[in-house]
Amino acid sequence: MAKNNYLHMKLRESREEITRLKEELEASEKAAEERDRETTGKAAEQIEREQEAARVERKRVIEQLEAAEADREKxxxxxxxxEERAQRDREQHKTRTRVFVTGSVLLVGIVIATLAGAFGGGSEVIVVPTTMAPTTTPASTTVATTVAPVTTVATTVATTRRRRWRRRLHPAHRSSCLQRPRSNPPGSPLPWCPQ
Known part of the structure; x- marks a missing residue:
């Protein structure tokens, strides 16, 4: 009888111990779950903050890249x-130079022809070659300037030698002309004597 009571007491103690251990285990599990939830919440918040910071940084970098691209295109x-303006200026300068040279050559030709006509006789033709090769701007520029070839210009100067002549007079008139003035007085019988 005493032995049975002892066994019942040991069984009751064992049951109480098991119940206590179960309660401790449940409490431990609950604490662990709470810690996990807190850790998970903190981790999620941290991850969200990092992702937001990454999105902001990416947006900033993209804006800077777009601004740099716009500046580069500008x-x-x-x-x-x-470059196009400089090319046009060079072509215009070349054209003006060619026109100036052509005008100078023509002017020199006209002067030479005039001088030759003044000292020479007959009709003379002076040909001043002023042929220029066509000039076209390179294909890289957008504005094309073309100078048409100028054909050979022929300048004709008809010159006539001034001829001085003296009227052949009778010997008697000639001797009297030497003593008379250039113009005859009115009513004079002698003709006018060219000098």
């Missing part, structure tokens, strides 16, 4: 316009 456009 600079490239300005550079192209400057």
């Amino acid at each position: 600079v490239a456009s300005q550079l192209q316009k400057a």
Whole structure:
């Protein structure tokens, strides 16, 4: 009888111990779950903050890249316009130089023809070659300037030698002309004597 009571007491203690251990286990599991939830929440918040910071940084970098691309295109456009303007200026300068040279050559030819006509006789033709090769701007520029070839210009100067002549007079008139003035007085019988 005493032995049975002892066994019942040991069984009751064992049951109480098992119940206590179960309660402790449940409490431990609950604490672990709570810690996990807290850790998971903190991790999720941290991940969200990091993702937001990454999105902001990416947006900033994209904006800077777009601004740099716009600046590069603007600079490239300005550079192209400057090159085209310089090319046009060079072509215009070449054209003005050719026109000036052509005009100078023509002027020299006219002067030579005039001088030759003044000292020579007959009709003379002076040909001043002023042929220029056609000039076309390179294909890289947008504005094309073309100078048409100028054909050979022929300048004709008809010159006539001034001829001085004296009227052949009778010997008697000739001797009297030497003593008379250039113009005859009115009613004079002698003709006018050319000098």
